[in-house]
Amino acid sequence: MPVPADPNAAAYHELGPDLLVRGEGIRVWDDEGREFLDCVSGTFNLILGHNHPAVVAAVKEQSEHLIFASSAFQTAPTNQVMTLLAELTPPNLTRVNLRSCSGSTANEGAIKIAQLHTGHRDVVVPFRGQVGQSLAATAYNGLARMRAPFPPHHPGAVHVPDPYCRRCFYRQHPDSCGLWCVERIDDFLTYAGSGSTACLIIEPISGVGGNVVPPPGYLQRLREFCTERGIVLIFDEMQTAFGRTGELFAADHFGVQPDIMTVSKGLTGSGLPLAAVITEERFVGMDRSLHGFTYGGHTLAAAAAAVTLEIVRQPPFLAQVRTVGAVLLDRLLKLKDEHPCVFDVRGVGLMLGVEVADPDGTRSSPLAHALHRALSDRFVITRVSEHGQGNVIEMRPPLILTEQDAHLIADRFGEALETLPSTVR
Ligand SMILES: Cc1ncc(COP(=O)(O)O)c(C=O)c1O
Numbered sequence: 001m002p003v004p005a006d007p008n009a010a011a012y013h014e015l016g017p018d019l020l021v022r023g024e025g026i027r028v029w030d031d032e033g034r035e036f037l038d039c040v041s042g043t044f045n046l047i048l049g050h051n052h053p054a055v056v057a058a059v060k061e062q063s064e065h066l067i068f069a070s071s072a073f074q075t076a077p078t079n080q081v082m083t084l085l086a087e088l089t090p091p092n093l094t095r096v097n098l099r100s101c102s103g104s105t106a107n108e109g110a111i112k113i114a115q116l117h118t119g120h121r122d123v124v125v126p127f128r129g130q131v132g133q134s135l136a137a138t139a140y141n142g143l144a145r146m147r148a149p150f151p152p153h154h155p156g157a158v159h160v161p162d163p164y165c166r167r168c169f170y171r172q173h174p175d176s177c178g179l180w181c182v183e184r185i186d187d188f189l190t191y192a193g194s195g196s197t198a199c200l201i202i203e204p205i206s207g208v209g210g211n212v213v214p215p216p217g218y219l220q221r222l223r224e225f226c227t228e229r230g231i232v233l234i235f236d237e238m239q240t241a242f243g244r245t246g247e248l249f250a251a252d253h254f255g256v257q258p259d260i261m262t263v264s265k266g267l268t269g270s271g272l273p274l275a276a277v278i279t280e281e282r283f284v285g286m287d288r289s290l291h292g293f294t295y296g297g298h299t300l301a302a303a304a305a306a307v308t309l310e311i312v313r314q315p316p317f318l319a320q321v322r323t324v325g326a327v328l329l330d331r332l333l334k335l336k337d338e339h340p341c342v343f344d345v346r347g348v349g350l351m352l353g354v355e356v357a358d359p360d361g362t363r364s365s366p367l368a369h370a371l372h373r374a375l376s377d378r379f380v381i382t383r384v385s386e387h388g389q390g391n392v393i394e395m396r397p398p399l400i401l402t403e404q405d406a407h408l409i410a411d412r413f414g415e416a417l418e419t420l421p422s423t424v425r
Contacts, residue, residue: 023050026398026405028381036379037409039397041266044207044239047312048269049398054307055270062303069299071099071292077302081267081276084309088248089278090257097277099288099296103238103264104132106275107201109291110260111136113283114199114232116290122193123154124185124200124231126162127169128209128386131201131236140201142209143386158193160185162206163214166344166355167363174215182221189229199232199260204250207239210385210392211353213346219256226259234260239351242266243312243399246322246349253348259283269308272301312399321399324406325349328395331410339417341367343391352395353385354413363391367420374416380409 008015018030026049028036041047048055062077069075082096097113100106111123125131129142138146139154142162161169163181170180189197204219206212226233235258240250244266247253251261260283264275273295311317329347332354336342341364343357356367368384368391375382375393385392397409 025049026401034379036381037397037405037412038381039375039395039409040381040383041396041398042271043265044394044396045265046269046271047242047244047266047399048308049400050270052270052308052311052400054311055268055272055304058303058307059272059300062300066299071288071297075299075302077299077306078297080306081274081302081309084306084313085263085276085278088309088313089261090249090251092257092259092280093261093278094281095279095284097279097291098274098302099292100264100275100277101273101293101295101298101301102132102134102275103236103262104134104137105291105293105296106262106264106277107131107140107234107236108134108136109277110234110262110279111140111199111201112291113260113277113279113286114234116286117283118198118230118232120196120198122156122158122189122197124158124160124189124193124197126202126206126209127159128162128164128206128212129159129202129236130206130208143389145389146387156194156196156198158188158197160188162209162212163218164206164210164212165215166346179215179218179221182218182225185225197229197231199234200226201234201236203236203238204240204254204256205245205348205351207351207394207396208385208387210355210390211347211351211394213348214254219254223256223258232260233258234262237261237263238265239396242308243318243321244349244351244396246318246325248313248318250348266312267308268301268304269311270304272298272304274298274301274305317399321349324401324403325352327403328352328397328401328406328410331407332395332413335410335414335417338414339420341420342417347395350395350397350399350401354393354395356391356393365389365391367391368393370420371416374419375412377419378412378416380412380416 022029131137131140165174245253332345344355383394
């Protein structure tokens with residue numbers, strides 16, 4: 001297809017500089033043949049990398065028979081995906097709603113189910129929580145910048161401090177704090193909410209918020225807290241599911257069962273749109289007309305998801321994520337020792353974050369952008385947290401990453417750090 005002279009003339013947003021033409025594994029190539037290492041798996045979704053052969057084959061095969069079926073019908077792939085999700089998620093999660101095609105709409109579906117079931121309204125979200133970009137999800141997002149341009153259509157959002165120990169809201173230390181970030185949620189519910197709390201939605205590891213890994217015991221205590229108060233606990237596992245942490249779900253990694261789980265992103269392995277809300281038996285009952293989207297449960301995407309789930313459920317696949325993740329984490333931690341601007345390196349499995357800061361520890365988004373640019377110059381694709389406003393370099397390579405490529409990424413990361421001004425390096 002001929003490329004227009006200036007595609008920006010038609011685009012609503014300014015376009016990125018590179019025109020991608022091909023992808024394979026952790027690599028993508030542009031039209032000039034330049035090779036990039038994709039350390040964010042597309043948009044954190046390509047857990048099997050670009051164009052995984054099993055996904056390509058499943059989609060090709062399905063497309064020969066039936067590309068789309070309305071949700072009024074069953075198809076073999078959608079039946080398979082629902083059965084697999086019910087089987088693979090924690091045992092209390094038995095019912096799968098496959099009528100969404102994005103993380104935002106799956107989260108809204110989970111919230112609707114919780115509100116309908118409890119008869120309550122408020123949605124509790126941690127400060128750095130990312131719920132999505134649809135209008136309701138926008139209102140629930142933790143970051144004020146994402147909400148600011150829009151009127152408050154959904155006032156039932158209660159934002160509470162998150163378990164970010166390196167920059168604790170309560171100026172406490174994780175060894176001795178007694179988890180105020182759970183205990184004091186009561187104050188927010190009493191004084192900042194409507195008095196009617198339906199659910200708390202949390203990413204077990206805050207992704208966009210800066211790869212914030214909660215301290216030991218946090219999610220367990222949060223689980224108890226919600227149970228004690230009849231608050232539905234929703235895990236948003238968009239970024240953490242399907243092996244990202246080295247376990248199938250972050251719920252498994254932390255040993256905590258939510259009442260409802262939402263998944264999307266990695267579900268289809270190489271990037272077809274599909275999302276699911278997986279609930280306990282007791283939540284069945286929301287009328288189908290109350291939450292469903294034309295492309296929810298898409299047949300082609302479901303075919304991709306079915307093969308993806310069969311791949312990621314294999315114990316050797318998950319063990320490899322843990323091994324390679326440890327290699328990359330170790331290399332990044334060594335860079336932290338050599339570069340004072342690296343304030344923290346943290347993560348689980350292949351969900352890693354590198355936090356940079358000024359010499360006095362002040363968060364520095366410009367520094368993160370300088371490092372991001374230096375990585376781009378070395379053809380390493382990363383992202384800056386908080387939608388570009390934060391100071392954490394997000395690293396989520398495809399889960400098929402080899403040790404060799406983990407070293408290559410770390411080598412280039414080290415070179416990129418060397419280019420930063422010596423005052424901060
Ligand atoms: C944790 C989390 N939840 C929800 C979403 C929204 O998903 P989608 O963009 O598919 O609507 C995202 C997207 O980045 C996310 O990272």
